[in-house]
Amino acid sequence: MTTAVEAVEVTPQGLIARRLVLLGILAVVLITPAVVSAPSAGLFAQAAVFGIIGLSLNVLMGYAGQISLGHQAFVGVGAFAAAFMTTDGGLPMYVSIPLAAVIGAVTASLLGLVALRIQGLYLALITLAYGLVAERSIFGIQPLTGGGAGKPAFRPAPFESDKIYAYLCLAVLGVILYLDWRMLRTKFGRALLALKSNEQVAASFGMNPVFYKVGAFVLAGALAGLGGGLLAFRQTQVVSQDFTFSTALTYVIMVVVGGLGSRIGVVIGSAFISYLPFLLDGFGRFLEGATTIRPLLWFGENLPVLKIAISALLLLLTITQFPGGIAQQLHPLTMWLSGKPFPKHEKAPRHKKKSLRKKGAFVGTDVADPAAGNGEHEEDPTSSEEG
Amino acid sequence: MGLLEVHGVTKTFGGITANSDVTLDVSEWEIVGLIGPNGAGKTTLFNCITGVYPIDSGVIRFRGTDISDLKTHERAELGIGRSFQNLGLVRGTTVLQNLITAQHMTVPYGVMAGMVGAPETYAVEREVVGKADQILNFTDLMEYRNEIVDDLPYGVLKNVELATVLATDPQLLMLDEPSSGLSPTESDRLGDILLRLREELGVTILMIEHHVPLVLRVCDFVYVLNFGTLLAQGKPKEIREHPEVIAAYLGGETDAA
Amino acid sequence: MGRFIVSGLATGVIYGLAGLGLVLIYKGTRVFNFAQGEFGTVAMYMLYYVVEANDGPYALGMLAGLFAAVVLALLTERLVARPLASAPKVIALVGTAGFALFTIGIELAVAKPEPRSVAPAISGGGVPLFGFIVSGQKILALVVLVIVAVAAGLFFQRTYLGMGILANSQDSVATRIMGANANRISQLTWGIAGLLGGIAGVLLAPESTIVPGYMTTNILIPAFTAAVVGGMTSLPGAFVAGEIIGLVEGLGQYAITRFPGLEVVPEGQAVLLFAVLIVTLVVRPNGLFGSEA
Helix, strand or coil, X not given: CCCXXXXXXXXXXXXXXXXXXXXXXXXXXXHHHHHCCHHHHHHHHHHHHHHHHHHHHHHHHHHHCCCCCCHHHHHHHHHHHXXXXXXXXXXXXXXXXXXXXXXXXXXXXXXXXXXXXXXXXXXXXXXXXXXXXXXXXXXXXXXXXXXXXXXXXXXXXXXXXXXXXXXXXXXXXXXXXXXXHHHHHCHHHHHHHHHXXXXXXXXXXXXXXXXXXXXXXXXXXXXXXXXXXXXXXXXXXXXXXXXXXXXXXXXXXXXXXXXXXXXXXXXXXXXXXXXXXXXXXXXXXHHHHXXXXXXXXXXXXXXXXXXXXXHHHHHHHHHHHCCCHHHHHHHHHHHHHCCCCCCCCCCCCCCCXXXXXXXXXXXXXXXXXXXXXXXXXXXXXHHHCCC | CCCEEEEEEXXXXXXXXXXXXXXXXXXXXXXXXXXXXXXXXXXXXXXXXXXXXXXXXXXXXXXXXXXXXXXXXXXXXXXXXXXXCCECCCCCCEHHHHHHHHHHHHCCCCHHHHHHCCHHHHHHHHHHHHHHHHHHHHCCCHHHCCCEHHHCCHHHHHHHHHHHHXXXXXXXXXXXXXXXXXXXXXXXXXXXXXXXXXXXXXCEEXXXXXXXXXXXXXXXXXXXXXXXXXXXXXXXXXXXXXXXXXXXXXXXXXXXX | CHHHHHHHHHHHHHHHHHHHHHHHHHHHHCCCCCCHHHHHHHHHHHHHHHHHHCCCCHHHHHHHHHHHHHHHHHHHHHHHHCCCCCCCHHHHHHHHXXXXXHHHXXXXXXXXXXXXXXXXXXXXXXXXXXXXXXXXXXXXXXXXXXXXXXXXXXXXXXXXXHXXXXXXXXXXXXXXXXXXXXXXXXXXXXXXXXXXXXXXXXXXXXXXXXXXXXXXXXXXXHHHHHHHHCCCCCHHHHHHHHHHHHHHHHHHHHHHHHCHHHHHCCCHHHHHHHHHHHHHHHHCCCCCCCCCC
């Protein structure tokens, strides 16, 4: 969520402490690619790209209240487009990656137009179906994507160094974090949040729902295409198996586990999911060395394979137990870092909401009401009247 | 010529007639009440005027221009602001943020300028906060400025919503049961605010209201809807004495009067 | 072309039955169940483990498959649907999708990504049709699936218990008057949906190359399309729509063979079904047979 503009007295020492901690975190992030091995820098680049993809999905799910279960299709379109433009079209990388963002925006805007008519559960279904169609059909078009073998995307000098490429990805992530921050504090972001809360209310503020809804898809598509382009050159080979149903849900997991609507939470969640196979691999090898108990050994051996099950479990745990995700858990810390007193006790929002929300004191029910979302907007006058 | 003219408006929902041939007029600087028993079609009429529902027949004019075919946000841009029977607030954000969000139409820069953080946007944002603070002062809500709206009691939120609608800078303020959930003292204070609004800001008000003392005190003119049709109209005192109105209220169960 | 129509109608039976399971859960609990496909995949794997990996009796394998599917459905109800009953419906949907992914993840770890195959329940009995042989297994599968679909339809629309289950979402007071416990009914709904998925799974297994997530990748979206075209709340509608979807798909495949240029897009029929889904939702949001929104 956004932070309130608030005047709080902070002692000079407190301010210095906060600045130091922030600088420390920033320094660690900035130095890491330089000092680690090349493969680790590659992992770092991937984490940064996942952060971009997470922020892209967060625009839809966290800010605009839309859903995309086919986000891998937008990312894949960007990745294949970038690879095709460079490998077959001879365009330099720094041209094809921005163009991938444009192509991502265009394809996503089409789905945005669909979202004007179809909402809630049915939109979720459409996005999921779109993702599967993209994976099985569009990404299999031999001349464009190289079919099963995939499409190469080689980096030009000086980016063939994983370290330098990691810095490029980090820089792009930084720019997008800035844009995301400005967006949420200005016109566009406020309109998205209003639209998510209630479309009628947003329209009564003079916001054009069509413009902002499609706008959210365009922005998300551009970021996804950009992430896809960066991903293509990170992997140097784009294959359609990288953009499956599991991938789509992995993106949802990054955002939900990170904390819907929280940009820092989403980036942390994305990086975490990106690093998860690596972490599990390490933990698995540790178990193999440390124990002789057979079930534990099996578990250790299979940990890397279990990464999908484990991330799915994280998703289920988050939505049923900790809807705020990582961001909720980190809230006291982020509050403190942004210059406010350390909150002593945070009430975690659960699905069992306060009586006010349960009574439906606010206009409209949840965004996901299928009845409200499926065309028939005209309510029965007896129910829209003084109930 | 009135500020708002509703002429012969009919709205049906699959065979059920919610509004039938409704005609009413709101002149500039007036405070007009719209009353009627539950299910009389008052909120439906509000939704027709603001463009939530397209009307079946009739015409709606604002400052003499036919607005019947305009979208909700286009009508808002002309100066029609409204509150909702259930709260029309942006959930999960603070009172201040709601007032800032509501100033959408007066924010001149484009969405891209805001996103890239163009220099002129910062000055605009400061102005927007300043105006929000003025309204919070005016409506006596300064103490709730930085509270998340989801955490506030209903009575306070009704006033926050009024402040939010004011932030849209309306010429016509349409309020859907502004006093619901307020205590008698609170609704007294609401009456003060409404009268001051007209006095100091020159706002015209059309309000759905059940609370009779409030209607008697602030309204210049009252329209009565029953079963979707106009039953009576007149000065509040006349309406109170009107036999058909009394019958309508006694016939249908009501929490009013 | 006749060949494509017959194979389309045959596939349509599977879509229809899976669609039936989706509609059942939607009617009963207002949840879009994205885990429905995996009920079938798990049944396939159980059959494989009993029959192929351990040389067990075929009947036992089928029973184990059905049992696994029902258990998985009940787990989905208990671990996802019930805790999220008061959450926004899209969250519940994400929950069932997450549960499907969890199941796929377990399948990957236990059964490995390699494709598996299972022997048919009956060998031989093939019937020549349009120049190719329809296997006995396929005929058996179709006959059983149609019987199951009809039986399910009769159960829910003609029997007291069946109607009571569907009444759950529409009128919980009526359900309570009937003396039924809401949780029980929810379990029963999910259990039956699991059973339907399991039946489809064990019958399809010999015809399929079983990989983790098989039914989610191949059946779930056509089944949802069938459910949507059928109106999302109509059991016979879903089944009939399943046939329509199968037919459209078969004709799409036929078109691809006739116009070789179309082969550039692999599985072009999936694109066609996607178009059907969008057009249905935009033009007739209540489907062809749906009455309530």
